[in-house]
Amino acid sequence: MKFVDEAVIRVEAGDGGSGCVSFRREKYVPDGGPDGGDGGDGGDVYLQADESFNTLIDFQFERFHRAERGKNGRGRDCTGHGGEDLVLKVPVGTRAIDEETEESLGDLTAHGQRMLVAKGGFHGLGNTRFKSSTNRAPRQKTLGTPGEVRSLKLELMLLADVGLLGMPNAGKSTFIRSVSRAKPKVADYPFTTLVPNLGVVNPRHGQSFVIADIPGLIEGAADGAGLGVRFLKHLERCRVLLHLVDIDPIDGSDPVESARAIVGELEKHSPKLAGKPRWLVINKTDLLLEEELQERIDHIVNELEWKGEVYTISAYNRDGTEELSLKLVDFIDSLPEEEEVDVEAEVEFKWDNYHKDSDSLNEDYDDSDDDDFDDDDYDVEVIYQR
Ligand SMILES: Nc1nc2c(ncn2[C@@H]2O[C@H](COP(=O)(O)OP(=O)(O)OP(=O)(O)O)[C@@H](O)[C@H]2O)c(=O)[nH]1
Ligand SMILES: [Mg+2]
8 A cells, every 4th residue: 555644735724804994874873983893813724633534645636725714894893704714634643844944733643633723814803993082983994914824744654553674675565465455565676665555464353453564774774875764754653663684685694784784773763763662573484494594593683682572484475474463463452552642632823922913903003193084095995985
C-alpha cells in the first residue's frame, strides 16, 4: 500500500462582514436615529481527526480551502450572519505545521479532536455603535478584519505499533509480506522500498497490530546518505522496533558491522527512537546449514553484546515468523496504554491575542467632534441620506 503522508494546503478563514451605516426612516418619524447593524464574524477553519480516513491523498488534489465570509450588517439593526466554519477531516495522527514559520501547530492524536488553524476575521461595527450625546447621527462604521490565511504542511505520522529497521536488502519487505497482507515490492537490490508501507498483522483472533516497513538505512544516513533518515519519523510512535539483520549478505559485508551502523545512525538521529524497545531479528536462516547457523548467530549476538530479545527467522520461507508475530502481539498488549488524550479538549490556538488588533481599531474612532457629515466618506456605505 502506497502511503501518501505529506500534503501542503492553503487555508483561508472568512473575512469579517462590515458594519453598516443606515438611519431609521419611517413615516411620521423624522430624523430617525442610526440603525446600521454590525457585520458577522468570518468563518474559522478547523482540522478534525477522523478515523475513517487514513491517508492525506485527498489533500494532494484539493489544495485550497476557504471558510465563508461574514455577511455585512444591514439597516434596521440587522446584524450580518457569521460565516460558516470549515472543518477539514484528516486522519488520526496528522500533524499540522505552518509552512512559512515551520512552527508545529499541533498533532491530532484521537478521533474527534479539533484544531483551529485559521481564525475568521472580526466583524465590523455598524453606525448604531457610534451614537453619542453629541453625535446623534453618526456616519462611521468599521470594516470587518480579514480572515487569516495560512499555508499548512500536513504530515501523517503512521501509527504503527512495530517498526522495521535494517540495511537495504535485509528482508524487511519480505517480512511484512509474510506476516501481513501488505505486498510491497521485494527485489535483490538495495533501496527497493522507496516509500513506507504499512501492514496489519493478525496472529490471533481479535488481536492485531500494525507494522511499518520503511526504506533501508545505511551508514551516514543521519547525514543524508542513501535515502537519509527522513522515514524514521514514521517510527516515532511505534511501541517496539525490529532490527532485521541479514545473516549472510550477498555482497559479503559483515552483518555485525552493518548492525552497528544502524544502531549508530539511530542514536545520532533520535535518542527517543534509540531508547525504544528493540529486538534483534536475524533473517535468512535458510541460507546456511544448521551447524553453521548456530555458530553465526552466537557470533553476531556476542559481537554486538546484545542483551535483549533475539529471534531467528527466514522471512522468505516463513520460518519463525508466526512465532515472532505472536510474541509481538503479546508484548504490545502487555504494555500500559498510551497516555490518554483528552478528546474533548481542543488543541490550543497559538494566536489567541489575535483580536487585540481589531479592538484597537475601534478605539481610533473618536466621534465626539465629528458632526461634519461631509467628512471622509470613502469607506462609508450610505444607505440613507438626509
Ligand atoms: N534466502 C532468503 N532470501 C531472502 C529472505 N528474506 C528476503 N530475502 C531476499 O532478500 C532480498 C531483499 O529483500 P527485501 O525484502 O526487498 O529487502 P528490504 O530490506 O525490504 O530492502 P530495501 O527495501 O531495499 O531496504 C530479496 O531478493 C529477497 O528475496 C530470506 O528469508 N531468505
Ligand atoms: Mg524493502
